[in-house]
Amino acid sequence: MKTFNFKTISFLLPLMVAFVVLEMLIRYIPNDYSYKKNYLDTNADKIETLILGSSHSYYGLNPEYFKSNTFNASHISQSIDLDYKILKKYSKNLTKLKQLILPIDYFTLYSRTATGIENWRLKNYNIYYNLNCSNEISENSEMVALGLKKNISRIKGYYLRNHESITCTKLGFGFMETPPADLQLTGKEAALRHSYTIDNKDNVGMLNAILNIAEKMNIRVILITNPAYSTYVENLNLEQLSLTTKEINKVIGDYSNSKYFNFLNDTSFEALDYRDADHLNIKGSKKLSIMLNDIIEESNSK
Amino acid sequence: MLFNSIDFAIFLPIVFALYWLLKNFNLKIQNLLIVAASYLFYGWWDWRFLSLILFSTIIDYTVGVYLSKTSHAGKRKALLWTSILINLGFLGFFKYYNFFLDNFISAFSLFGAKLEVSSLQVILPVGISFYTFQTLSYTIDVYRKTLKPTKDFIAFAAFVSFFPQLVAGPIERASNLLPQFYKKREFNYNKAVDGFRQILWGLFKKIVIADNCAEYANVIFNNSDDYSGSTLFLGALFFTFQIYGDFSGYSDIAIGTSRLFGFNLQQNFAFPYFSRDIAEFWRRWHISLSTWFRDYLYIPLGGSRGGTSMKIRNTFIIFIVSGFWHGANWTFIVWGALNAVYFLPLLLSNKNRQNIGVVAQGNYLPTIKEFLKMSLTFFLSVIAWVFFRAENVSHALSYLSEIFSLSLFTKMEVRTGNTLLLILVFVIIEWIGRESQYAIENIGIKWKRPLRLAFYYALIVAIFWFAGKEQQFIYFQF
Numbered sequence: 001m002k003t004f005n006f007k008t009i010s011f012l013l014p015l016m017v018a019f020v021v022l023e024m025l026i027r028y029i030p031n032d033y034s035y036k037k038n039y040l041d042t043n044a045d046k047i048e049t050l051i052l053g054s055s056h057s058y059y060g061l062n063p064e065y066f067k068s069n070t071f072n073a074s075h076i077s078q079s080i081d082l083d084y085k086i087l088k089k090y091s092k093n094l095t096k097l098k099q100l101i102l103p104i105d106y107f108t109l110y111s112r113t114a115t116g117i118e119n120w121r122l123k124n125y126n127i128y129y130n131l132n133c134s135n136e137i138s139e140n141s142e143m144v145a146l147g148l149k150k151n152i153s154r155i156k157g158y159y160l161r162n163h164e165s166i167t168c169t170k171l172g173f174g175f176m177e178t179p180p181a182d183l184q185l186t187g188k189e190a191a192l193r194h195s196y197t198i199d200n201k202d203n204v205g206m207l208n209a210i211l212n213i214a215e216k217m218n219i220r221v222i223l224i225t226n227p228a229y230s231t232y233v234e235n236l237n238l239e240q241l242s243l244t245t246k247e248i249n250k251v252i253g254d255y256s257n258s259k260y261f262n263f264l265n266d267t268s269f270e271a272l273d274y275r276d277a278d279h280l281n282i283k284g285s286k287k288l289s290i291m292l293n294d295i296i297e298e299s300n301s302k
Numbered sequence: 303m304l305f306n307s308i309d310f311a312i313f314l315p316i317v318f319a320l321y322w323l324l325k326n327f328n329l330k331i332q333n334l335l336i337v338a339a340s341y342l343f344y345g346w347w348d349w350r351f352l353s354l355i356l357f358s359t360i361i362d363y364t365v366g367v368y369l370s371k372t373s374h375a376g377k378r379k380a381l382l383w384t385s386i387l388i389n390l391g392f393l394g395f396f397k398y399y400n401f402f403l404d405n406f407i408s409a410f411s412l413f414g415a416k417l418e419v420s421s422l423q424v425i426l427p428v429g430i431s432f433y434t435f436q437t438l439s440y441t442i443d444v445y446r447k448t449l450k451p452t453k454d455f456i457a458f459a460a461f462v463s464f465f466p467q468l469v470a471g472p473i474e475r476a477s478n479l480l481p482q483f484y485k486k487r488e489f490n491y492n493k494a495v496d497g498f499r500q501i502l503w504g505l506f507k508k509i510v511i512a513d514n515c516a517e518y519a520n521v522i523f524n525n526s527d528d529y530s531g532s533t534l535f536l537g538a539l540f541f542t543f544q545i546y547g548d549f550s551g552y553s554d555i556a557i558g559t560s561r562l563f564g565f566n567l568q569q570n571f572a573f574p575y576f577s578r579d580i581a582e583f584w585r586r587w588h589i590s591l592s593t594w595f596r597d598y599l600y601i602p603l604g605g606s607r608g609g610t611s612m613k614i615r616n617t618f619i620i621f622i623v624s625g626f627w628h629g630a631n632w633t634f635i636v637w638g639a640l641n642a643v644y645f646l647p648l649l650l651s652n653k654n655r656q657n658i659g660v661v662a663q664g665n666y667l668p669t670i671k672e673f674l675k676m677s678l679t680f681f682l683s684v685i686a687w688v689f690f691r692a693e694n695v696s697h698a699l700s701y702l703s704e705i706f707s708l709s710l711f712t713k714m715e716v717r718t719g720n721t722l723l724l725i726l727v728f729v730i731i732e733w734i735g736r737e738s739q740y741a742i743e744n745i746g747i748k749w750k751r752p753l754r755l756a757f758y759y760a761l762i763v764a765i766f767w768f769a770g771k772e773q774q775f776i777y778f779q780f
Contacts, residue, residue: 147769
């Protein structure tokens, strides 16, 4: 038995050491999550407008075009429960916050990061934000979540080739210049991907929880539905869409600190404003950011 | 808890250490630890269904005790049927209720009658088909007086819930596993090392082969309308390796884990894709289920005795029931029936036992005749797996009709990356090790230690390197 234990441990030890070393190396690579967390840790008390949400906000709202001190704390596939956790964690530090921009898109009330195909991103909220989203070991380790092949490539990219791993700007905007995708194809695919048959009670609860915190903080909540190209809108499930609108109307009736702006069918956005059917490009994001800034400034002046 | 999870990687050494620390104490305490660990293992998925296992355990233990107390034939039969009805009742409710309901509604609608019965949202308890059959084997053996009923409830509970094989087999016979709980287990170094080696190979099969194949098989089967026959054939091929890697990988991990604890489980897969005919395939695929059906269904029905019509009837019954055991869908029934069709010519011509030993035993390569036979058997099983994987029978038929069209000879639309190469390496290793219990049982045993260790490290690195997207074990749903 002793021989077995000794041999097993000496066989496994190099693997464990390699695992820990690689895990440490990866965690030291700066990324959007660690950057935004550090930004919020040190600058939360200066932020006047906070943007939450998923890739629609990440690529669609550029804080540079806001007059108030704005930070974009959205991430790709960030669902409303994670928006809530981020807001809750920093609510005490956000002493100057005046408004929160919270997107309620077609899928917001029906999807969760944890249960979607992007669930591997959940580890970022545990590891970098310390949000305790899950006790699953696979969601608390870079090595387990992404596997050896991807992580070795990340380590080589950062430590040997000096590849930048933060993809957002200083104010959290997802600056990415990519050639436009096929709007017909991406519209159909994204609409299908965003259509659910699940119960939305939990996510509506999350929305209410965010509005409750905002009420206590005495801040405005600007609910928006992001613009999308017609090929996306035409393929949406009307029942899911109308239910979303119904829920939004209910909460803006319940919370006087909230206002809703629906850009989904906004005709001022044209094909050239999109990188794919449901994401704005840099040009489109400038347009939307300026429109939202005007809304904020106008209501400030009242 | 999944075998390929970090949770299990923590759970196993803790239970292993506690288990061997307790070896000098009362055997009952060691068995109790197995029960507790097994319930934790199962409850990790959904603790509510532990009550089903406990209930099944109590029923079959009690039936066993009463069977030992009575020799009255009628009472014995009543006790046996009590156990069968309760166990199969649970299985029927959780697994087949909605299937029968939907089919009744469809059947009535054919005659113009509209039944307004709503189906139930029933969650299928993981492994229910496996532990139900395991406990049934105990009761039937006790009834037949081929096994003495146990008076040790803890040992019996450990036999029913033994965590390595609880959720996906091998389906152990009480006569093999139960007595092992009565005896003090001694730690055996070679057995434990062998167990580790088998776990390693099982993980390789599951994570490298099955999970990688699954990614392609899922895409191709889920979008089969968009692909040509050549790609669909590739999809069927990927599924063929996925299901083998997945299920035999699980069995390897289960058997290897049991060996760490001093238990011997039966071999569940014996390199079925090297079979020379379908009869041999079924002696090598899911052996614990095939032999269960043979002993508790086929032989009681009369087996291959009697006339031709009896043989045909019994063959169809056993294959169709075996298919239905896998799931409440017509696809499994057709899969079973198709295998019966494959098998019958061999049975009727008395050629079903002509390939008993290992193919090309003692040789590096098979003869051309053996190779052709293996290829044909493999091809037939690939075609049958299409029914197993398809959403419904019409999906399977349209999938197969595209395969057997001219588009089979067009260029494939899917890029497979390294996966075909991985499969090739895997098949070579399996071929080399086909005379063993599992492929790497004897590979590298006589090599020098550094070389042997390098081989094991290479397997581990391959597991982490080629890890596909984590997939649920297919047989958990059965």
